[in-house]
Amino acid sequence: MLNKKDFLKALNLIEQMFPEAHGELNWQTPFQLLIATILSAQATDKGVNKATPALFANYPDAKSMARADILEVEGYIKTIGLYHMKAKNIVRTAQMLLEKFDGELPKDKKLMQTLPGVGRKTANVVLAEAYGIPGIAVDTHVERISKRLNIVEENASVLDVERKLMAYIPEEKWVKSHHHLIFFGRYHCTAKNPDCESCPVLKYCKFGQERLGV
Numbered sequence: 712m713l714n715k716k717d718f719l720k721a722l723n724l725i726e727q728m729f730p731e732a733h734g735e736l737n738w739q740t741p742f743q744l745l746i747a748t749i750l751s752a753q754a755t756d757k758g759v760n761k762a763t764p765a766l767f768a769n770y771p772d773a774k775s776m777a778r779a780d781i782l783e784v785e786g787y788i789k790t791i792g793l794y795h796m797k798a799k800n801i802v803r804t805a806q807m808l809l810e811k812f813d814g815e816l817p818k819d820k821k822l823m824q825t826l827p828g829v830g831r832k833t834a835n836v837v838l839a840e841a842y843g844i845p846g847i848a849v850d851t852h853v854e855r856i857s858k859r860l861n862i863v864e865e866n867a868s869v870l871d872v873e874r875k876l877m878a879y880i881p882e883e884k885w886v887k888s889h890h891h892l893i894f895f896g897r898y899h900c901t902a903k904n905p906d907c908e909s910c911p912v913l914k915y916c917k918f919g920q921e922r923l924g925v
């Protein structure tokens with residue numbers, strides 16, 4: 712298991728590779744970030760960014776989205792996977808925001824997760840990005856890298872990964888580190904073809920060493 716000290720050294724190298732790492736979803740308001748993040752589940756940020764300009768032009772806020780016809784909403788997001796379910800979830804989320812939270816996003820992880828289509832990862836992303844509330848959202852990239860770097864067991868749950876990262880990374884770096892890990896997973900340590908040969912992190916990575924036989 713990689714210890715905290717060595718993990719932080721590896722993370723520092725990852726930061727140097729992607730100093731400008733940032734959230735890639737396009738949004739203007741916390742509400743729009745929430746909707747875009749719900750839409751991004753099992754979809755690419757690029758695909759979501761293609762659909763949201765027209766969606767947000769018609770339904771820019773909770774009030775307009777709450778009154779939307781679900782079939783019309785589907786028309787704007789049908790290029791995104793699981794769009795039937797997501798259309799229902801975003802309209803219902805807008806309705807619940809109006810009914811329970813005066814149209815504002817709750818700034819609380821547990822309350823946020825009572826909204827349809829909002830799990831722990833989405834709540835963490837939205838609270839961190841919109842309000843700067845510290846959190847580490849564990850998506851497929853963050854989970855894969857954490858397992859390849861061997862800071863958790865291969866069969867660890869997403870929650871285990873989140874807890875370990877929170878224990879290893881100083882709180883003030885949670886939000887930024889989450890972006891660094893995502894960029895590293897998207898553009899270097901990819902699922903199918905990680906570039907281990909030129910990886911600065913190789914000396915800390917059991918998976919890469921075994922893969923290259925070094």
Ligand code: SF4
Pocket residue numbers: 859899900901905906907908910911912913916917918919920
């Ligand atoms: Fe990913 Fe390979 Fe680098 Fe390990 S050595 S972090 S598997 S790219």
